Amino acid sequence: MRTATVTIDPLALTHNLMQAKRLAPKSKVLAMVKANAYGHGVAMILPALQQADGVGVASFTEALEARQLGWDKAIGLVEGVFSADEWQQAIDYDCSCVIHHQPQLDWALANIPSSDSATRIVWLKYNTGMNRLGFDYQQTIEAAKQLHQAAFQLILTTHFANADDRKHPLNALQIQRFDEMLALLKKTVSEDVQGSLCNSAGLVNFPEHHYDWVRPGIMLYGSSPVIDKSASELNLKPAMEFSAQIMALSTVNTGEAIGYGSRWIADKPTRTALVSIGYGDGYPRAVNDETHVCVLVKSKTEDSEKSNQSDQGYTSYLCPVRGRVAMDMIVVDVSALPEALPLDSKVVLWGNAPHVDDVAAQAGTIGYELLCRLSARPARVQTI
Numbered sequence: 001m002r003t004a005t006v007t008i009d010p011l012a013l014t015h016n017l018m019q020a021k022r023l024a025p026k027s028k029v030l031a032m033v034k035a036n037a038y039g040h041g042v043a044m045i046l047p048a049l050q051q052a053d054g055v056g057v058a059s060f061t062e063a064l065e066a067r068q069l070g071w072d073k074a075i076g077l078v079e080g081v082f083s084a085d086e087w088q089q090a091i092d093y094d095c096s097c098v099i100h101h102q103p104q105l106d107w108a109l110a111n112i113p114s115s116d117s118a119t120r121i122v123w124l125k126y127n128t129g130m131n132r133l134g135f136d137y138q139q140t141i142e143a144a145k146q147l148h149q150a151a152f153q154l155i156l157t158t159h160f161a162n163a164d165d166r167k168h169p170l171n172a173l174q175i176q177r178f179d180e181m182l183a184l185l186k187k188t189v190s191e192d193v194q195g196s197l198c199n200s201a202g203l204v205n206f207p208e209h210h211y212d213w214v215r216p217g218i219m220l221y222g223s224s225p226v227i228d229k230s231a232s233e234l235n236l237k238p239a240m241e242f243s244a245q246i247m248a249l250s251t252v253n254t255g256e257a258i259g260y261g262s263r264w265i266a267d268k269p270t271r272t273a274l275v276s277i278g279y280g281d282g283y284p285r286a287v288n289d290e291t292h293v294c295v296l297v298k299s300k301t302e303d304s305e306k307s308n309q310s311d312q313g314y315t316s317y318l319c320p321v322r323g324r325v326a327m328d329m330i331v332v333d334v335s336a337l338p339e340a341l342p343l344d345s346k347v348v349l350w351g352n353a354p355h356v357d358d359v360a361a362q363a364g365t366i367g368y369e370l371l372c373r374l375s376a377r378p379a380r381v382q383t384i
Contacts (some may be wrong), residue, residue, distance in 0.1 A: 002337055003245040003344075004281045004378040007351075008040055010048035011383070012237035016220045017049055019235055023203055024210040030076050030196070032217030033066065034058035039223060039282075039371040044382055046071055049220070054096075056215060060086050063095050074118060078215075079133070080104045086109055087119075088120025094118040098157065100125035100133040105143050112150050118380055121194065126181055128158040132262035140181060144189045155194040155213060156182050162199035164226050182211075188265040200225035204234065223357055223367035231355060239291045240371065241351030242378070244277035245344050246295070258331050264289060272322060275347045280327040282374035283349055285324060285370045291362040292318040293332055294348040299343065307351070314346075318355070 011025070021029060031052035032038075037045045043061070046069055049055065054074025057063045060082075063075045080098040081087045087107040090097050096118050099105055113119040124144055127134030132158050133144055144154055158178050162168035178197055185193045195211035200219035203210065216227075222238035224231040250259060250264045275293070279285040294316040319332045334341060350356040356367040363370070 002276050003243075004277050005042065005243050006040075006374060006378045006379070006380050007241040007243065007383060008044045009237070009239050009241070009383045012043070012222055012239040013040075013045055013048035013220060014051070016218075016222055016236050017051060019218060020200075020203060020214065020216040021051070021182075024048075024198070024206065024214045027212060027214045028053040029212045030054045030056045030074070030213055030215045031220055032056045032199075032215060034062055034217075035372045036062075036079065038218065038221050038368065039374045041380055042066060042071055043174075044238070044380065051283075053213075056217075060089055060093075060095075061089050063090070063093060067093050072280055074121075076123060078123075081107065083107075084111070089120045091117055096121040098125050098133075099143065099147070100135065102139075105146065106222060108152070109146060109150055112152075115151070118153065121155065122147055123155045125155045126156060126158045127176065128177040128181075130159045130161045131176075133157070134158060136177065137177075137181070139186070141188075144185050144193070148189045153192065154185070154190070156185060157196040158212075159294065160197075160199060160202050163199060163205055166205040166226070166228070175206065179209075184339070184356040195252075204229070205278060208362060218368055219342070221371060223355075223371070231357060238351055238355060240356070242276050242277075242283070242349040242356075242374070243351070244347050244349065246273045246332075246341065246347060247272040247276045249334070249341060249343070250274070256371050257323070260326060261324055266308070266325045271335045271337075271339075272324070273332045273341065273347075275330050275332055276328070277330055277349060278326045278328040280375060281378050283325060283330065284359070284365065284370060285325045286360065286363040286365070288362050289320065289322070291321045292354055293330075294350070294351075294353050295319050295332065295334060295341075296346040297336060297338060316348075318353070 007229045010276050029052045031049045033055045034057050054077045056078045084107045091113045125134040127138045155266045170333045182195045196213035198214045202214045203214045211283050224234045252270045257265045277283050299315045322331045350359050360367045360370050
């Protein structure tokens with residue numbers, strides 16, 4: 001049986017959520033579960049996020065899934081609805097919505113929900129410099145007035161363009177614009193207008209600007225949201241382990257190449273392992289020759305000093321990937337491992353080591369993308 005597996009650790013998710021809450025003790029938490037919980041699976045992660053005040057999704061389909069799974073707290077549609085019919089569906093399923101352009105405002109004002117509906121809470125999006133979604137300065141003021149007059153409760157929100165880089169000059173400008181608008185709306189519209197500025201990176205980098213709601217996403221899944229600190233430095237634990245098994249062993253002679261394009265050529269006899277994983281499962285084809293996987297072998301006293309002893313009776317070896325990643329398999333250099341290597345030896349593509357952020361860096365991308373683009377082919381399991 002093919003063994004590509006995604007293993008989710010709910011305890012790690014809860015740990016990361018509590019870390020977010022510790023960073024923003026006075027704020028409510030809208031935990032992002034969009035894109036199938038960043039590839040982790042909404043059904044698997046929702047029970048671990050019970051201490052969040054709500055969850056954020058990108059589409060009504062995702063909101064409906066959360067409701068069908070029994071989530072009874074707040075659900076925020078962070079892109080809002082896409083039609084007047086979806087606005088009615090949001091009311092039916094008690095979801096709050098971002099409003100970021102005129103059609104959404106029109107739909108809301110034409111169909112005002114009952115006073116006890118969660119849809120009466122509107123996340124009004126102000127474009128402070130990201131230049132994707134959101135009203136401009138004057139439009140935000142006018143929309144806030146209209147929504148308040150219609151008895152909607154307002155949460156002013158925006159999105160950082162460079163929150164991962166604390167020193168980027170646009171951050172200060174976006175914070176200034178947001179602060180000024182929030183103060184203006186509190187003065188001219190209602191003192192009850194709330195604020196929400198920070199995603200994961202903002203939550204870490206700008207503790208003085210957490211406001212009423214924070215919106216952690218990638219940090220919940222154990223990946224670092226900032227450029228100058230690793231996940232471990234932020235006390236985040238990976239919630240996913242992506243693994244497979246060795247399916248065959250061979251030796252490549254000096255001067256022989258491995259894989260498509262014959263990119264990697266052996267400069268000495270090289271023992272290799274074929275691993276049942278590839279870009280068809282979501283492992284990135286673009287990784288370079290510095291990329292490693294972790295092979296677990298039953299521990300013995302004579303194991304290499306370069307390996308790491310695990311608590312489960314296995315020794316872990318970091319082994320380099322050789323040649324191009326194929327759709328269904330990769331080749332790994334196991335020359336440093338014991339000769340009697342079992343064919344079913346476990347191979348970790350990312351988890352505690354290597355970390356998904358490290359693999360992403362070798363592939364020229366970010367951990368978000370690797371997690372989100374996992375295919376449906378690997379089996380999904382959960383730690384007990």
